[in-house]
Amino acid sequence: MRISIQHLTKIFPSRSRGGKAVHAVEDMNIEIPSGELVGLLGPSGCGKSTTLFMLSGLESPTSGKILFDDQDVTTLAAEKRGVGLVFQNYALYPHMTVEQNIRFPLDNMRIKKEEGNARALDAARLVQIEDLMTRKPNELSGGQQQRVAIARALVKMPNVLLLDEPLSNLDARLRLQTREEIKRIQRTTGITTVFVTHDQEEAMSICDTMVVMKLGIVQQIGAPQHIYDDPNNLFVANFLGTPPINIFKGRIEGGKVYIGDEVVSESPFGQGAPCTAFDDREIYIGIRPEGFIYDENGCLTLKVDHIEVMGRDKSVVSVHESSTKPTVRCIIDSDVLLPDAENLKFRIKPNKMVFFDGVTEERLREPLNVFKGTVEGGKVMIGQEAVAETSLEDREVFVGIGSDSFVWSEEGAFTLKTDSYESDGKTATVRASHEASVTGTVRCTLQGKLPQETEELKFAVKAGSVLLFDTTTKERLA
């Protein structure tokens, strides 16, 4: 079942008079395709459990809508939504046996005894607890209780399975095992599943899509690897990854990125053409621990504190005066030989380094691709190619197109010459050139249907995403 969350908001009124109302969830918009495993991730108090309870119908939203397929369930009672919910502490009834617990939803649906027994047994088999049917919950281990709770949620064949911190009560080893189990059950049943966790490792390991939240506001939605590699802001970058990302204070001068006096990048985007758009700006530089490469001629000097050997790899724990954290951690291969020196120099992998604005903490994104263009008869033309329609009169304009506004299409109106092409199967980054480009290299990030790498690619431009600017004042044209 497809789930669509639209402008969902939940405000808890303040307990005391004159106190501040708590905005648990604010203006949340998520589309969850059918059969996906989605993780709501965030620190405690970020509204992820509230969102889950709103999906289940136990909490009612202050405003906004929840759609299951195309049915509006926002005001529908919990029992009519057909959701299975697994609670953090499992909420198994202690006075009932495992079988009675699993059968409980079926008994409420007035299902005949034989059929109910068969279905309960099926659910138990799915989670591999069919031998424990006569036990009471307090005679089970934490992991077994967890399975019973999942079986109870699955037995009524729900449209949506909701899991609230399903692994938080388990020990480390069991957690690893159970999260694979959850993934397996979800694959077998194909039920759209939403689960809540504060453990980023847990979320990254089993989610198809991850939603990172902070203080009730969605920070980023995407595939785990995508969010890890391409965080939207400092919070997301900091929250994902163990050991966490190293954050340095730095600045941009002349299109180059400095930490202290050392240039760590020639461009504020890690790679590609130099860009001076962010000059003279204080920034945060995030470097993943695995992004360091030991190199005598490297660009960053770190003062080594000690080295931790893990077997598979080793961590260089060092200090740097620009670092916002007490230590800087670099993970390098265990077979790299390090000299016994006080200071070590490192090269940095460009794709493991991200930059954030020093004030807003937002990610520095490549600016718009700007082209010289004209408006002719209600059409926006770049060269001889019409990319969009407008109500403006004929004139000269600058045309701004975001890198994510390109859609690859055989019949596309816009042709670019490919300079470089990178793809991970889900997304692709194309660097291309165009005669009319004002900003040099044209950068396109593509999702969904991906083209083969060819010399020339044709694109359509997403409707409504073309921005027009005056050529002299550089002001936005309505």
Place this chain on the structure above:
Amino acid sequence: MTENDKDIIETEPQPEAPKKKHNRFVQYFINLGARIKGWFVDKFLTVKDFFSGLFRKKPKDEFAYDGPQLSKGEKFRRGLKAQSGWLFVAPALILMAVFTFYPIVAAFVNSFKQGYSSTTGAFNGWGFDNFVRVLKGDTGTGGANFVQCLVNTLILTFISVPLSTLLALLISVGLNSIKRVQKAYQTILFLPYLTNALAMGAVFATFFKIIGTKSYTETVGMVNIVLGWFGIDPVDWVGATSPHWQIGSLSIPWAKYIVATIYEVWSGLPFKILILFSAMQSINKQYYDAAKVDGASRWTVLWKITAPMIMPQISYLLVTGIMGGMKQYSAIVGLFGETMGQAYDMGTMVGYLYNYIELGQMGYAFAGSLMLFVIIMIITFINNKVTKKRTTYR
């Protein structure tokens, strides 16, 4: 018997002398002793061996502490210190021995004294006479009838206690589900608990009492007036002409039962609500959330989740309620006067005991109290057996 006869018996040993005839009571204990001895013999033990075995020194432990030993004085002082706990419980123990243990033992012993006089302590032999007379109602004093009192007590207890527990459960559920003015309701519901039982009984009686003579009736009482609105004729609920069924010598004053039951239920509610309500509030809210998601109706939630979850408290209330019910007295006196209705037709077990203490027939009072004790024991035992199965899931 003359002096000579005595000499003959003493001087002539009779190895096959016929066993002395004891009365039934003494014989019973002699037989009991023989059976206990038989038990030891079966186990190839003499009684002496058995007890000496209990106090035999433990065999030496070869891993025991074998270091430097304490001096004898120090050992004594430390031993004394370790036992000093007894000193702290001594006041309570002594008081209990005097006022609880001794009376229990004395009641047990004295109940077997036939024709016991509490003033002189004289009695004319041991036996079950007291019990027999008490059970037959043949006390020859015109006092209360034991069987009548027992039946009254059992009926009142086994109707009012489950009924008030059930009502308390339903009220607690209702109280638990309201959010506003919950505290105020709680306070109102608890008020009867703070009121004196005699006073409440007297007030209650006026609700039901018909005041006036045969020719002139002042009032038929509040309850009868209300019943009159529905076309029901006035009933003499608590008075001398109160209706009853006669079963043999047993009288079933049903109208009085209704009054007493309503009173018992009402006065028993506050404490039960207090216990059940606080138990309900300690149930994890997630159980209810889970039930809601699983589509359980309110009825299902009450009987499948709430009630089983607070089963320990319910069983506590049933056990203590039944024990208390078996010992009820003041409420009945408050409702029906000192004679507990017409000549103890509403008498309770405790009322029975007081009656015979007042009449100076301590023997019957002892016998009655002993039987009450045994009955309460049996009921409690059954109660525990029944509820244990349902309360041991934690």
